[in-house]
Amino acid sequence: MVGAVDVGSNSIKLTVARPGLSGGIEELASAVAAVRLGAGLSTSGRLADDRIEAALGALHNFAALAREHGADRLVGVATEATRRAANGATFLERVRAETGWEVRAITGDEEADLTFRGVALNGDMHGRVVIADIGGASTELIVAEGGVVIMAQSVVVGSGTLTDTLVPSDPPTVAELAASARAAAARLDLIAVPTEAAVRLLCVGGTAEYLARLAGGGPVVDRAGIARALDICRARASMELALTLAIPQARARVLPAGIAVIRALADLLHCDQVEVAPSGIRTALLLDTFAEIAARNGAPAAARAAVRSATPSPRMEGMT
Template sequence: MAGRVAAVDCGTNSIRLLIADLVDGRLVEVDRRMTIVRLGQGVDASGAFAPEALERVFAAASDFAAVIRAAGVGRMRFVATSAARDVSNREVFRNGIEERVGIRPEIISGEEEAELSFRGATTSLDLPAPYLVTDIGGGSTELVLGDAGGVIAAESLDIGSVRLTERHVTTDPTSAVELAAITRDIDVLLDKTRVPLDEARAVVAVAGTATTVAAVALNLPEYDRDAVHRARLTADQLRDTTTWLTTSTRAARAAVHSIHPGRVDVIGAGALILQRLVDRLSVDSVLVSEHDILDGVALSLG
């Protein structure tokens, strides 16, 4: 089935849009954009969206709606993930999005989020199976083990770059005590995951944390999507980059042009999630992909 589709993914830290032509089960990209909105600001502590966070996401959604209308999109899905699952005022969010975009956002489960990330990340990849896809977001981390036949096991963990930063970080640079607390939170959930991590023969890391870590590891003068997509980071590169991101000052990170300003304060916690995960696996590198849940949502419209 052919046609022009739009997918919107509203996460804890960012809202993203993909417009693509769906041709014979594959996507031909027309437009892809992202805005940092920090929708999950304070959610871990308050259990509700902050009014200023809602205003930011509504403004971005209005901008996306105009782009979608101009592109002549035939079918669309708007999905919301971790932050929207956790809050008491989710209907304010849903009503505001529907008013601006014209469709009611789907607050998808962690399991569906994981499966959509897997589909988006692994289309057209040739990897030794089974392979693990990890999507480290602002509020949650998805782990999906699968192969060409689909998902074998999946789980959404309540650890993310924004959640852990807000929960533990108060100093600049992050103190050793704070890093230890973040590490404990990560390890507790990785210890308990029902996804059999030891079976993974390859790892694909997707979404903003992983792509930002890759850009820093590659010493890119500015963010370059083409250079990041399908970049392979060795375990040593990942460890060295994570060490710098978690021990540097905010000003030092802000001076690195490949780090989006909206990720400067949370990228250290996100990188640490990825490193702690890879340390448990029998792999010597990580494949980073620009294709993720957004692509999976678009493919689901076929």
């Protein structure tokens, strides 16, 4: 059994799993902690001391939970906040020493690769698809056609950084969310996303999930649904929004800006609707770890290939 964590700018997410009989994963446990590791990063350039302590506490608890479910390997990846912070490496050293997690900071390209492979395992990749994962400090964009990645890029705009710099009010004002959408659009408009053909927008992760719940709960959200969700965010302070969605207040506080990023993406791509799916980073990380363990233990090549083939191995073009 393996425990895998995704140490993001807003939340730390855990999945404990073992190899599935068909080559995928069999999930045994999961958990999430909204620690806002990236809070204040946009102004200080560092991970705040109290956020580091909160993250270490969450990872300590997650290690205990993973071991309770039989995990004998604890792996993880850290994304934009950790890779950008001046003290990111020091934070990861403490993670290893104090919690036992083997967490490494990954590049934007690696994050996009893990996201795509995890989503493609169970997702519909027909036609031209833009996959967007809106994080706290960055947004990962992957453009795929027929299951082949043709472009991937990490854009430095996220729900946490937008909230820290542009959304001081709780609940946010109309002007603050409009400013967030404009700031996101300015960043996203620099990306040469191919739009000459019809494009599907597939948003993954917590922001997309909570948007869908506010809009009515379905896996497809139209423009009216995005507008309804933003209206709810403007009408409810983060404490009330947290109770509505049964999520931590810290996560609810940055959600409105995250939905503003999704609206900006839909505008940029001329999409009338947004499809929603779970994040795939931990799934792909688990499959890679299972394959590594099988190779180290001398498993037959066919068995190792079966584990790796559970997710596509996309040809990356135009990676930045």
